[in-house]
Amino acid sequence: MWATTTSLRLNPVHRSEYPERYEAKPEDFPKLDVFICTADPYKEPPMMVVNTALSVMAYDYPADKISVYVSDDGGSSLTLFALMEAAKFSKHWLPYCKNNNVQDRSPEVYFSANSHLKDEEALNLKRMYEDLKKRVKHVVDCGKVDTQSIKSNQLREVFDLGDHKFTRNDHPSIITVLQTNETEMMPNLIYVSREKSKVSSHHFKAGALNTLLRVSSVMTNSPIILTLDCDMYSNDPITPVRALCYLSDPKINSNLGFVQFPQKFQGITKNDIYGSELKRPFDINTIGYDGLMGPIYMGTGCFFNRRTFYGPPSMLEINDLGPNRIVDKPINAQDILALAHNVARSNYECNTKWGSKIGFRYGSLVEDYYTGYMLHCEGWRSVFCGPKRAAFYGDSPKSLVDVVGQQTRWSIGLLEVDFCKYSPFNYGFKSLGLLMSLGYCYYAFWPFCSISLIVYGLLPQLAIFYGVSIFPKTSDPLFGLYLFLFLEFTLKTLNLSTHGFNVTSKANDDDKQRKRYEQEIFDFGSSSSMFLPVATVAIMNLLAFVWGIYDLLARGEGLVIELMLTSFGVVNCLPIYEAMVLRTDDGKLPKRVSFLAGIITLVLIMSGYLLFK
Ligand SMILES: O=c1ccn([C@@H]2O[C@H](COP(=O)(O)OP(=O)(O)O[C@H]3O[C@H](CO)[C@@H](O)[C@H](O)[C@H]3O)[C@@H](O)[C@H]2O)c(=O)[nH]1
Numbered sequence: 297m298w299a300t301t302t303s304l305r306l307n308p309v310h311r312s313e314y315p316e317r318y319e320a321k322p323e324d325f326p327k328l329d330v331f332i333c334t335a336d337p338y339k340e341p342p343m344m345v346v347n348t349a350l351s352v353m354a355y356d357y358p359a360d361k362i363s364v365y366v367s368d369d370g371g372s373s374l375t376l377f378a379l380m381e382a383a384k385f386s387k388h389w390l391p392y393c394k395n396n397n398v399q400d401r402s403p404e405v406y407f408s409a410n411s412h413l414k415d416e417e418a419l420n421l422k423r424m425y426e427d428l429k430k431r432v433k434h435v436v437d438c439g440k441v442d443t444q445s446i447k448s449n450q451l452r453e454v455f456d457l458g459d460h461k462f463t464r465n466d467h468p469s470i471i472t473v474l475q476t477n478e479t480e481m482m483p484n485l486i487y488v489s490r491e492k493s494k495v496s497s498h499h500f501k502a503g504a505l506n507t508l509l510r511v512s513s514v515m516t517n518s519p520i521i522l523t524l525d526c527d528m529y530s531n532d533p534i535t536p537v538r539a540l541c542y543l544s545d546p547k548i549n550s551n552l553g554f555v556q557f558p559q560k561f562q563g564i565t566k567n568d569i570y571g572s573e574l575k576r577p578f579d580i581n582t583i584g585y586d587g588l589m590g591p592i593y594m595g596t597g598c599f600f601n602r603r604t605f606y607g608p609p610s611m612l613e614i615n616d617l618g619p620n621r622i623v624d625k626p627i628n629a630q631d632i633l634a635l636a637h638n639v640a641r642s643n644y645e646c647n648t649k650w651g652s653k654i655g656f657r658y659g660s661l662v663e664d665y666y667t668g669y670m671l672h673c674e675g676w677r678s679v680f681c682g683p684k685r686a687a688f689y690g691d692s693p694k695s696l697v698d699v700v701g702q703q704t705r706w707s708i709g710l711l712e713v714d715f716c717k718y719s720p721f722n723y724g725f726k727s728l729g730l731l732m733s734l735g736y737c738y739y740a741f742w743p744f745c746s747i748s749l750i751v752y753g754l755l756p757q758l759a760i761f762y763g764v765s766i767f768p769k770t771s772d773p774l775f776g777l778y779l780f781l782f783l784e785f786t787l788k789t790l791n792l793s794t795h796g797f798n799v800t801s802k803a804n805d806d807d808k809q810r811k812r813y814e815q816e817i818f819d820f821g822s823s824s825s826m827f828l829p830v831a832t833v834a835i836m837n838l839l840a841f842v843w844g845i846y847d848l849l850a851r852g853e854g855l856v857i858e859l860m861l862t863s864f865g866v867v868n869c870l871p872i873y874e875a876m877v878l879r880t881d882d883g884k885l886p887k888r889v890s891f892l893a894g895i896i897t898l899v900l901i902m903s904g905y906l907l908f909k
Pocket residue numbers: 333334335336340367369499500501504524525526527594595596661662663664702705706709797798799800801
């Protein structure tokens with residue numbers, strides 16, 4: 297771990313770019329395709345998707361050069377309805393932003409920050425936005441869209457499709473152009489829900505992105521692609537020009553694969569009780585990677601050169617849907633739409649290189665880490681761009697069960713990469729060289745930290761019960777080393793396995809839960825087996841602590857290091873004891889979990905006999 301961290305501290309790079317000096321006539325700006333992923337209208341509220349889409353549609357960039365593709369893996373008519381409304385609203389919102397030089401181009405953020413708007417135009421717009429919200433809330437509350445209210449025949453047919461035998465995991469593809477730049481100077485807005493079938497694997501987000509890669513290559517084939525999660529709205533309208541400062545720089549662009557912006561989160565409380573800010577991976581490590589081959593791909597807020605997805609920089613032959621394809625028809629022409637539906641089929645990728653050599657890579661739940669890694673192995677480089685004003689703001693999990701779920705998914709995804717054919721431990725060293733592969737190993741090792749945490753959380757405590765020292769005495773020279781390791785120890789939640797990409801909930805509609813988060817009170821409310829390991833560690837540490845102190849007082853001697861570790865454990869577990877016995881709110885630890893944890897602790901203590909006696 298020390299070596300991997302050190303590799304990221306050797307050559308930190310801080311970059312500055314000057315978007316105001318980017319000189320190109322509007323017609324010379326490259327086209328930009330934005331991919332937004334959403335997967336569940338209840339965990340990812342449609343209004344959140346709407347705000348993300350509007351914030352990028354309103355970029356300070358020639359509007360007719362932007363195409364926003366929203367991939368909906370939930371195949372939800374609620375999300376489609378919301379986006380249809382967003383398209384109408386954008387016709388007022390975009391000119392307003394540009395004429396008034398508004399910086400917050402997510403309407404939700406803008407209207408919440410400017411509650412005292414005075415001029416008529418702004419008030420009018422605010423009313424329109426509130427109406428839009430009401431209409432969307434209404435369909436979300438009803439759970440379906442009243443198709444009678446849809447004026448366009450074409451759109452009504454799409455909504456009717458959702459009525460017959462349509463489930464989120466088994467449905468035909470839906471591709472609907474909600475707005476085109478043909479008629480007015482507005483960005484294209486396209487809703488895509490790829491075909492799903494129970495018989496073919498859909499590869500979660502990577503599969504969704506690959507479908508967008510193909511659909512967009514049929515419709516617009518822009519050379520620059522921005523990938524965004526639906527919770528990541530744009531916070532700075534100049535962002536795409538910043539990315540262009542690198543992507544169009546002839547000195548570096550021949551093998552520049554992507555420009556990564558950091559993930560920044562809104563609404564994190566002062567003490568960040570769940571450690572969601574992730575400063576180390578998103579801010580500190582990235583500048584270290586930038587001095588090597590460039591930052592890893594972080595799944596969102598990343599501008600790609602489309603060419604990157606079609607093979608190494610040196611490869612000349614590229615498949616039909618590749619970046620050189622020329623699109624010379626309007627995006628809603630019949631044959632273009634037919635072709636787009638064809639490439640969104642669920643079995644389109646059978647026996648092709650999609651997911652292995654082309655596009656986003658399959659085989660890991662952290663498709664971002666894996667894809668970026670494979671691209672670096674192919675010889676692509678990347679650049680980190682972290683301007684002062686955050687380029688994007690996203691949403692971090694706000695309840696403990698979501699945090700633990702997310703970390704579990706990441707750990708499983710990283711282990712999938714560790715044990716695959718292209719493992720960073722061996723293939724990586726051959727392809728990336730020592731430092732960069734050590735950099736990738738930093739994350740590759742990450743799931744294994746849980747092992748040392750389990751050992752530190754349970755073993756010294758068991759040793760106390762049986763009076764057997766597992767550390768050297770204070771007089772021993774090795775003591776210093778152990779003391780150092782002790783400082784490294786932090787109690788984190790332990791991993792249990794679940795498979796599949798469980799989308800993190802971004803719906804903030806549980807008022808009591810939100811309040812607890814704002815007051816920085818831990819939330820153990822959902823009776824999740826995920827809390828069993830932490831509860832067990834908490835009880836074990838408390839019992840061992842009491843036992844150890846008694847030993848020390850009664851016999852005048854004890855196991856000093858073990859006791860120190862145990863006290864550290866107890867201090868870290870204070871919120872857990874509180875949640876077990878003192879709290880009465882919905883966020884307390886369910887009795888069932890505490891009871892089971894108690895039994896497991898006793899079993900562990902008894903089995904310690906075999907280990908120590
Ligand atoms: O089958 C799926 C599952 C998820 N998603 C989308 O994937 C994104 C990320 O999902 P989320 O639940 O928010 O996961 P996080 O753990 O917050 O995401 C981090 O980790 C993921 C990899 O595990 C990366 O893809 C993300 O970019 C990164 O922000 C969301 O936009 C989802 O809509 C899909 O499109 N299809």
